[in-house]
Amino acid sequence: MFAKTFGAGIFGLNGVLLTVEVDISNGIPGMDIVGLPDAAVRESKERVRAAIKNAGFDFPYRRITVNLAPADLKKDGSGLDLPIALGILAATEQLGACKLESIAFAGELSLDAQVRSIAGALPMAIMCREQGLEKFVVPAVNAAEAKVVTQLEILAVDSLTMAVAIVRGESQGVPDSDEQKPLTPDPCYMDDFKDVQGQFGAKRALEIAAAGGHNILMTGSPGAGKTMLARRLPSILPPMTMDEALEVSKIYSVAGLLGPLGGLAQMRPFRSPHHTVSAAAMAGGGRIPRPGEVTLAHHGVLFLDELPEFPRQVLEVLRQPIEDGQVTVARVNSSYTYPSRFMLIASMNPCPCGFYGDPDHGCSCSDIQIKRYMQRISGPLLDRIDIHIGVPRLTYNEMASLKQSEGSRCIASRIRVARQHQYERLSGTGAFCNAQMNHRQLRELCHVGTDAQSLLHAAFEKMKLNARSYDRIVKVARTIADLAESELIQSDHMGEAIQLRAATSDPRNGKLV
Numbered sequence: 001m002f003a004k005t006f007g008a009g010i011f012g013l014n015g016v017l018l019t020v021e022v023d024i025s026n027g028i029p030g031m032d033i034v035g036l037p038d039a040a041v042r043e044s045k046e047r048v049r050a051a052i053k054n055a056g057f058d059f060p061y062r063r064i065t066v067n068l069a070p071a072d073l074k075k076d077g078s079g080l081d082l083p084i085a086l087g088i089l090a091a092t093e094q095l096g097a098c099k100l101e102s103i104a105f106a107g108e109l110s111l112d113a114q115v116r117s118i119a120g121a122l123p124m125a126i127m128c129r130e131q132g133l134e135k136f137v138v139p140a141v142n143a144a145e146a147k148v149v150t151q152l153e154i155l156a157v158d159s160l161t162m163a164v165a166i167v168r169g170e171s172q173g174v175p176d177s178d179e180q181k182p183l184t185p186d187p188c189y190m191d192d193f194k195d196v197q198g199q200f201g202a203k204r205a206l207e208i209a210a211a212g213g214h215n216i217l218m219t220g221s222p223g224a225g226k227t228m229l230a231r232r233l234p235s236i237l238p239p240m241t242m243d244e245a246l247e248v249s250k251i252y253s254v255a256g257l258l259g260p261l262g263g264l265a266q267m268r269p270f271r272s273p274h275h276t277v278s279a280a281a282m283a284g285g286g287r288i289p290r291p292g293e294v295t296l297a298h299h300g301v302l303f304l305d306e307l308p309e310f311p312r313q314v315l316e317v318l319r320q321p322i323e324d325g326q327v328t329v330a331r332v333n334s335s336y337t338y339p340s341r342f343m344l345i346a347s348m349n350p351c352p353c354g355f356y357g358d359p360d361h362g363c364s365c366s367d368i369q370i371k372r373y374m375q376r377i378s379g380p381l382l383d384r385i386d387i388h389i390g391v392p393r394l395t396y397n398e399m400a401s402l403k404q405s406e407g408s409r410c411i412a413s414r415i416r417v418a419r420q421h422q423y424e425r426l427s428g429t430g431a432f433c434n435a436q437m438n439h440r441q442l443r444e445l446c447h448v449g450t451d452a453q454s455l456l457h458a459a460f461e462k463m464k465l466n467a468r469s470y471d472r473i474v475k476v477a478r479t480i481a482d483l484a485e486s487e488l489i490q491s492d493h494m495g496e497a498i499q500l501r502a503a504t505s506d507p508r509n510g511k512l513v
Contacts, residue, residue: 001025003090006104006133007068007083008124009075012336013250013291015120015127017104019069020080022087027063033084035068038076038288047078047109048085055113055160060092074333076288079118082107082137085160086167098167102134105163106142113160117141119256122249125149137163140174144263145253148246191232194407198398202229205389205500207411210236211418212479213433214472215322215344215384217307220391221361222354226347229391230303233345234270235408237301238419244299244432247339251298255291269300269342275309283317289329289336294321297342299432307346308376315381318344322384325436341436344385348377358393386435386472387500418482434479442471446478447487452494459498473497 007018031045045066052059066084068075083105089095106124108116121142128136129152136154138146143156155173157163165171193203202218206229209216218226240248248265252258258265273282273293284292293302294317304310321327321340329336351370355361365373382388422433425445431437437445448456460470474489477497481489 001091001093003087003100005083005087005090005100007080008104008106008120008127008136009073009077009079010120010123010254011073011334012289013123013254013338015124016073017127017131017133018073018075018080018083020083020087021067021069022084022091023065023067024060024088024091025063025065029061029063031064031066033066033068035066035071036074037068038074040078041068041075041080044078044081044084044109047081047111048088050111051081051109051113051160052085052088054111055164057089057094057164058092060088064088074288077118077120078108078116079106079120079124081109082115082157082160082163085109086163089164095164095167098169100167103137103167104128104133104135105137107137107139107157107163109160115139115157115159115163117256120254121146122148122253122258125152125154126250128152137166137173143174143176145249145258148249148264192235192408193232193411194405196225196229196232196405197401198394198405199225199229199391202226202389202391203405203411205387206230206233207236207415208476208479208483208500209233209343209345209387210238210411211415211483212422212475213341213343213435214386214476214479215435216346216387216389217382217385218345218347218389218391219350220347221358221393222349224391224393226391227305230301230305230345230347231270231272232408233301233303233343234268236412236415237268238412238416240265240268240299241423241432248299251291251295251339255296257296269297270303271297271301271342272303272305275304275306275311277310277314279311279314279317282314283321283327284329284336284338289331291338292327294318294327294340294342295338298339300342302342302344304344304346307348308373310376312376312378315377319381319384341432343435346385347391360393383466383468386476388502389500414483417485418479421482421485434475434482437475439471442474446474446489448474448477448489448494449491451491452477452489455491455494455498459502463502469501473501476500 001024003022005020007020009016009018033042049059106118110116117139121138122145125136125146126149129149137157140156140158146154155166157173166173220226245264271293282293284295325341327338327340350356351365352373353364356363429441477489477494480493480496
């Protein structure tokens with residue numbers, strides 16, 4: 001007896017259609033699964049056996065061979081439990097006269113025949129639509145994210161019995177819930193810039209960074225407010241476009257982080273890994289590679305607090321993702337490419353004790369200690385950070401002032417206008433903001449005034465800048481011009497961009513500019 005069903009798997013961030021072939025023959029009772037299954041797939045035979053029996057069906061005590069095609073692709077995860085179980089039931093003629101050619105199934109089975117959630121339902125649904133399938137049966141918990149895909153019938157199930165009823169045409173699955181899904185949280189519950197006293201220079205730098213998607217490094221003494229400022233950045237970021245939201249949703253679906261409400265991701269990611277994070281966790285990897293922090297921060301923010309405390313090898317893996325907007329994880333049999341266009345927000349102290357250059361606190365660090373501390377961050381990585389800003393310690397009068405600072409809502413309104421100019425300018429280029437422009441786009445789309453060009457030429461010669469620094473200064477100047485709603489990059493825009501680039505986090509220069 002032979003039967004064939006369709007399952008779905010994940011390769012990188014994309015879904016892949018898997019054919020589940022079940023053959024039942026005479027021989028010593030047992031069940032073998034072939035086709036490069038991992039441990040979770042091999043263990044599915046125990047879950048499938050118990051689920052079929054506890055659902056009230058007959059499990060055949062004969063020789064069962066399950067082949068997962070294509071055979072040269074590594075199969076991982078527990079989402080193949082449901083198609084394997086239905087294949088066995090079809091091979092033993094317990095499903096009746098039904099056609100399985102236009103339906104794909106995905107779901108993990110519990111021992112009592114309930115269907116549990118899986119990771120990656122959204123890219124699987126996209127793949128099913130591209131393959132021309134009519135229906136996709138998923139766990140009820142994953143239905144919301146799968147239903148983002150149009151022109152494909154999504155059927156939610158909570159048990160093996162319900163999946164059988166759908167195949168027989170006796171059920172349409174779990175009905176949609178009437179509960180309203182929350183969208184973007186109310187801004188009043190988010191961290192707001194109006195809570196930040198003083199630090200006008202740092203807030204201006206963060207506004208420019210948010211408007212153009214630029215990387216920024218904040219340096220200052222402990223307690224100056226670096227972390228407080230960084231954690232309020234999401235409150236001024238513009239909303240994601242539909243294309244950005246779909247990309248982020250696919251990533252979080254594969255990572256299993258969309259949550260039970262599913263649907264499209266509404267807010268830009270904000271990732272803040274601890275400094276003990278490994279290089280594989282940062283860039284992505286594992287025996288079967290999964291997205292790392294640089295990918296989970298795609299179209300959002302990657303915040304590295306206390307930058308020098310991260311291991312050197314972890315920081316060095318950021319260089320390629322920052323430059324290329326993607327990261328490739330290579331394995332013997334295949335390679336996986338994940339997107340990684342993110343804003344890098346980093347903070348650090350000027351020295352190990354944190355008080356180098358502070359007029360009111362003496363620094364207890366020796367020159368050797370300061371040098372070793374700064375050498376934890378390589379020059380090439382610092383060169384990829386567009387904006388360097390010093391965050392000074394606040395005075396008593398600034399802290400005690402009752403004057404309320406400008407709130408996130410006002411700042412965000414300016415950023416939305418600037419981003420809209422960028423969307424229109426970069427339409428069709430594949431870039432979403434100024435920081436993502438390449439050199440050719442920079443030359444074609446960034447018009448620099450004569451005075452601004454002379455200022456940049458003088459800075460280039462005096463500061464001994466390289467090609468990367470040149471491009472990044474022009475990108476920041478373009479963002480400042482967008483905030484000023486100017487089509488031409490003028491000298492004041494260029495001057496501010498040069499100043500933000502010239503600010504140093506190296507305390508050996510004796511000051512924080």
